[in-house]
Ligand SMILES: [Ca+2]
C-alpha cells in the first residue's frame with residue numbers, strides 16, 4: 702500500500718429501489734464508483750430490473766476522507782451509449798470520526814452516531830454508524846440526483862488496521878473527546 706493511503710474501505714452496493722426506466726419498460730442497471738479521478742470501479746449489470754440486487758463488495762483505497770465517493774447509475778445498452786440513471790455521493794467524514802474512536806468496550810449492535818438527511822448530503826433518511834462484531838458499519842439509503850426517481854442501498858466498512866486508526870491509537874491523544882454512549886441497541 703502506498704504511503705498516502707489511509708486505509709481500505711469496503712463499499713457494499715446492495716440494491717437499487719425504484720430506479721428510472723431507460724429502455725421501453727425497464728432498465729439494465731449497473732453502478733460506477735469513482736473517488737476523484739484515480740479510482741473507478743463497477744458493479745455487474747442486472748438485466749431488466751429497476752429494483753436490482755447487486756450485493757457486491759468493492760474495495761476502495763482512501764487517501765483523503767474529505768473527498769466524497771461518487772456513485773453513478775447507468776442503463777446498459779447494446780447499440781447505444783449507456784443511459785444515465787442518476788448519481789449520488791457518500792460523505793465519509795461522520796463515519797471516519799466513528800472509526801477513530803476507541804469503542805472496544807461498547808456492546809454489540811450499539812448505534813454510535815446518527816447522521817441526519819439534509820440538503821448537503823444524499824441521504825434519503827437518517828443513517829446510523831453501528832458497532833457490530835468489532836467493526837463500525839454504516840448502512841445508508843442514498844437518493845439519486847439528476848434523475849426522476851431512484852435510491853441506492855449501500856453499506857461501508859473500514860477494512861482492518863490502517864493509518865487512520867493508528868494515528869489515534871499510537872499516541873494517547875483523544876482527538877474525538879466524545880462521551881460515547883450507546884444511543885440504542887438494534888437487533889442484529
Ligand atoms: Ca436504454
Ligand SMILES: [Ca+2]
Pocket residue numbers: 723724728729776777778779
Ligand atoms: Ca438497456
